[in-house]
Amino acid sequence: MTKGTQADVNPDLKKERLKCNFNIQEVTFIIDGGKDKTLQRKKIEDVALNIAASIDEVPEECLNLKERYDNAVRKSCVYSNIVKNELLEITGLEALGSPGLRRTADAFFKDVSPFMLHLGMFVPTIIGQCTPEQQAHWLPKALEMQIIGAYAQTELGHGTFIRGLETTATYDPATEEFVLHSPTLTSTKWWAGGLGNTANHCIVVAQLYTKGQCHGTHPFIVPIRDLDTHEPFPGVKVGDVGIRMGFNTADNGFLRFNQYRIPRENMMMKNAKVMKDGTYVKVARHEKLTYGTMVFVRVTLVMEAAFNLAKAATIAVRYSAVRRQSQPKPGEPEPQILDYPTQQHKLFICIATAHALQLTGLWLWRTFEAVLADMRKGDTDSLPELHALSSCLKAVSTSDSAALIEQCRFACGGHGYMLSSNLPLLYSFVTATRTYEGDYTVLLLQTARFLVKAWEQAESGKVLTPTVAYLACAAAKEKVVWSDSVDGMIRSFQAVAAGKIAACAENIKRLTKTGTSLEDAWQLSTVRLVAASEAHCRAMICQAYWHEVTRLTASCSASVKIVMEQLATLYLVYWALETTGDLLRYSTICESELNKLQLKYEELLALIRPNAVGLVDAFDFRDEILHSTLGAYDGRVYERLMEEALKSPLNETSVQSSFHKYIRPLAKGKL
Numbered sequence: 001m002t003k004g005t006q007a008d009v010n011p012d013l014k015k016e017r018l019k020c021n022f023n024i025q026e027v028t029f030i031i032d033g034g035k036d037k038t039l040q041r042k043k044i045e046d047v048a049l050n051i052a053a054s055i056d057e058v059p060e061e062c063l064n065l066k067e068r069y070d071n072a073v074r075k076s077c078v079y080s081n082i083v084k085n086e087l088l089e090i091t092g093l094e095a096l097g098s099p100g101l102r103r104t105a106d107a108f109f110k111d112v113s114p115f116m117l118h119l120g121m122f123v124p125t126i127i128g129q130c131t132p133e134q135q136a137h138w139l140p141k142a143l144e145m146q147i148i149g150a151y152a153q154t155e156l157g158h159g160t161f162i163r164g165l166e167t168t169a170t171y172d173p174a175t176e177e178f179v180l181h182s183p184t185l186t187s188t189k190w191w192a193g194g195l196g197n198t199a200n201h202c203i204v205v206a207q208l209y210t211k212g213q214c215h216g217t218h219p220f221i222v223p224i225r226d227l228d229t230h231e232p233f234p235g236v237k238v239g240d241v242g243i244r245m246g247f248n249t250a251d252n253g254f255l256r257f258n259q260y261r262i263p264r265e266n267m268m269m270k271n272a273k274v275m276k277d278g279t280y281v282k283v284a285r286h287e288k289l290t291y292g293t294m295v296f297v298r299v300t301l302v303m304e305a306a307f308n309l310a311k312a313a314t315i316a317v318r319y320s321a322v323r324r325q326s327q328p329k330p331g332e333p334e335p336q337i338l339d340y341p342t343q344q345h346k347l348f349i350c351i352a353t354a355h356a357l358q359l360t361g362l363w364l365w366r367t368f369e370a371v372l373a374d375m376r377k378g379d380t381d382s383l384p385e386l387h388a389l390s391s392c393l394k395a396v397s398t399s400d401s402a403a404l405i406e407q408c409r410f411a412c413g414g415h416g417y418m419l420s421s422n423l424p425l426l427y428s429f430v431t432a433t434r435t436y437e438g439d440y441t442v443l444l445l446q447t448a449r450f451l452v453k454a455w456e457q458a459e460s461g462k463v464l465t466p467t468v469a470y471l472a473c474a475a476a477k478e479k480v481v482w483s484d485s486v487d488g489m490i491r492s493f494q495a496v497a498a499g500k501i502a503a504c505a506e507n508i509k510r511l512t513k514t515g516t517s518l519e520d521a522w523q524l525s526t527v528r529l530v531a532a533s534e535a536h537c538r539a540m541i542c543q544a545y546w547h548e549v550t551r552l553t554a555s556c557s558a559s560v561k562i563v564m565e566q567l568a569t570l571y572l573v574y575w576a577l578e579t580t581g582d583l584l585r586y587s588t589i590c591e592s593e594l595n596k597l598q599l600k601y602e603e604l605l606a607l608i609r610p611n612a613v614g615l616v617d618a619f620d621f622r623d624e625i626l627h628s629t630l631g632a633y634d635g636r637v638y639e640r641l642m643e644e645a646l647k648s649p650l651n652e653t654s655v656q657s658s659f660h661k662y663i664r665p666l667a668k669g670k671l
């Protein structure tokens with residue numbers, strides 16, 4: 001946070017900060033995952049942001065496409081040197097996934113670094129899919145930036161359906177090489193970040209053929225450009241996919257192979273090997289371990305969703321404290337828009353959701369680490385549950401985050417539409433997360449597979465894994481008794497999820513009994529399955545969020561415990577009100593209880609109101625990271641809007657050349 005002197009701060013924001021009745025730093029520690037994490041993050045920010053402050057002479061958005069890309073590469077090189085020489089020194093390799101690194105990256109790039117996928121997927125895939133010997137070869141080069149990599153899985157014709165990928169890698173035992181080939185237009189690799197112009201290496205997911213047999217998709221490390229000249233190698237055709245809604249500095253690319261050869265050792269061989277003679281050897285115990293990088297990234301995307309939403313909430317809440325509009329009481333001054341309950345309704349759920357996703361994301365990360373530890377011992381039993389968990393949480397968190405960031409933009413009125421508010425860019429960046437790394441619907445359907453199986457196990461009295469244990473109680477199929485206590489609301493959300501899952505299972509059973517194939521019965525139930533999966537995910541977020549708040553505030557000051565619990569309760573009540581139809585169907589809630597719930601919601605808005613600015617201050621974003629005229633710590637909104645407007649290239653001269661060329665001749669009838 002760039003606090004400046006108190007004299008510079010907008011008086012309304014100053015008053016808001018005096019109203020705040022809890023210790024902001026304690027909340028920051030909770031959100032970061034502990035005091036040590038906060039201190040480490042701040043240390044990283046202090047190192048990196050000194051340099052970031054002067055990194056852009058002209059605002060990114062005023063450059064043309066090519067200039068923006070070149071500028072992003074320049075900044076990426078500066079930034080990766082800082083990462084390599086200074087930040088990794090602070091925390092070791094762990095820094096790659098640290099919040100400090102994520103945050104400081106945003107100070108350098110308003111959009112996205114073309115190196116993001118190198119650190120975000122290329123390096124993690126080397127760690128997850130290579131043997132120790134392969135890691136020893138590739139990892140130091142990647143970390144030293146001697147090579148830059150991308151992750152090319154998606155093709156023009158297929159993204160979701162990985163088994164349908166068309167690129168082939170055919171083993172030739174005579175030369176001990178794989179021959180990579182793109183047999184059709186639709187087999188062209190498409191979308192990989194960093195691939196278009198930046199990367200010289202690429203992880204390519206291709207159908208593996210050896211001894212005339214196809215063994216399904218496997219990952220390969222493929223050199224695509226000469227390290228000195230950067231020219232693509234013969235047999236490689238690579239380029240940019242064209243202008244996108246966002247991600248325009250991410251360098252998303254396409255890639256085609258024409259009988260292109262790589263050494264046998266470039267197959268990533270942790271989970272499967274091809275021997276010199278072409279014999280295929282499966283090493284992994286679980287069929288889907290080659291999908292490991294996707295699971296890893298889905299897990300990280302939950303906290304990524306929280307992070308971006310927290311930024312938008314900070315911008316919109318600070319702006320709403322500064323902005324005054326309308327005159328609800330004649331003769332009185334215009335109120336701060338934050339005083340309108342409708343504005344509170346738009347914004348406090350954003351703060352609460354950012355907390356819910358961050359705390360759930362930290363819990364998911366710990367679960368991921370535990371599953372990874374089991375897998376290192378050869379035990380893959382908990383992988384299906386992790387896949388189900390990470391799939392639905394990735395889907396719901398990214399979808400909620402995108403929708404609420406857009407809500408924050410609406411909450412800022414016209415000024416929210418300015419690029420300088422940073423809300424449009426944030427939205428275009430986050431809305432992509434709903435699609436990449438697994439589309440929303442597709443991932444919810446993956447979780448649904450797990451849920452239907454779990455329901456069948458519950459019905460037959462089998463022991464259930466922790467995240468679906470609630471289904472055992474629901475097998476009685478009676479409406480749950482409604483209570484507006486926190487536990488009561490969570491039980492009701494679980495009853496809704498269980499009821500929906502049961503209805504799906506019954507529908508599938510009914511259809512198959514009357515002669516429909518299982519595949520068709522599944523398809524005919526998918527609208528309900530997605531809804532069931534979403535309800536399960538919501539119940540899980542509510543439970544994890546409340547559990548974490550209780551655990552983490554046990555040793556906090558009373559005021560912090562109160563404000564954290566108010567927010568968590570708001571989240572639960574909000575979702576109860578959003579899903580009243582479901583509650584009426586699966587719980588005993590009635591009209592009077594719904595009215596009581598609405599009142600409780602409105603009371604919570606009023607209780608949170610004095611702490612709203614304190615709560616977003618607790619996200620602890622420095623101005624260099626927020627990049628927003630509306631959201632800076634000092635609240636000098638109007639001054640900043642004017643300063644940014646004056647930087648527009650259209651203000652460089654008072655008369656544009658187009659006036660003399662077109663408008664004047666038009667007026668004189670000479671055009």
Ligand SMILES: CC/C=C\C/C=C\C/C=C\C/C=C\C/C=C\C/C=C\C=C\C(=O)SCCNC(=O)CCNC(=O)[C@H](O)C(C)(C)COP(=O)(O)OP(=O)(O)OC[C@H]1O[C@@H](n2cnc3c(N)ncnc32)[C@H](O)[C@@H]1OP(=O)(O)O
Nearest residue numbers: 105113115116120159160161162288291387436437438449
């Ligand atoms: C200088 C540096 C600057 C900055 C850097 C700083 C910071 C950056 C840090 C952070 C930034 C944040 C993020 C960065 C990361 C990425 C950003 C952008 C890029 C995105 C990249 C991509 O999108 S890569 C491509 C991703 N693609 C997908 O996700 C495809 C989705 N499809 C699938 O996953 C699968 O095809 C499918 C799951 C839908 C179906 O698979 P299929 O093989 O057909 O399986 P099924 O037949 O459906 O199921 C069979 C059983 O297998 C089980 N299953 C499926 N998947 C898994 C799995 N992953 N794990 C375990 N089990 C799995 C499934 O449940 C079935 O089980 P049953 O028991 O039911 O049979």
Ligand SMILES: Cc1cc2nc3c(=O)[nH]c(=O)nc-3n(C[C@H](O)[C@H](O)[C@H](O)COP(=O)(O)OP(=O)(O)OC[C@H]3O[C@@H](n4cnc5c(N)ncnc54)[C@H](O)[C@@H]3O)c2cc1C
Nearest residue numbers: 151152153154158159160191192193432435436437438441
């Ligand atoms: C900004 C961005 C960056 C990306 N970066 C990378 C990258 O670095 N590397 C990489 O390999 N890929 C990358 N991707 C690709 C991304 O992973 C895919 O776009 C994503 O997995 C969705 O696949 P698709 O595009 O094939 O969509 P499709 O699967 O064609 O989806 C289209 C529609 O069909 C529906 N649908 C599809 N299958 C089913 C089904 N079985 N049941 C019901 N509905 C279905 C979907 O819900 C969706 O509504 C990126 C994409 C974006 C947008």
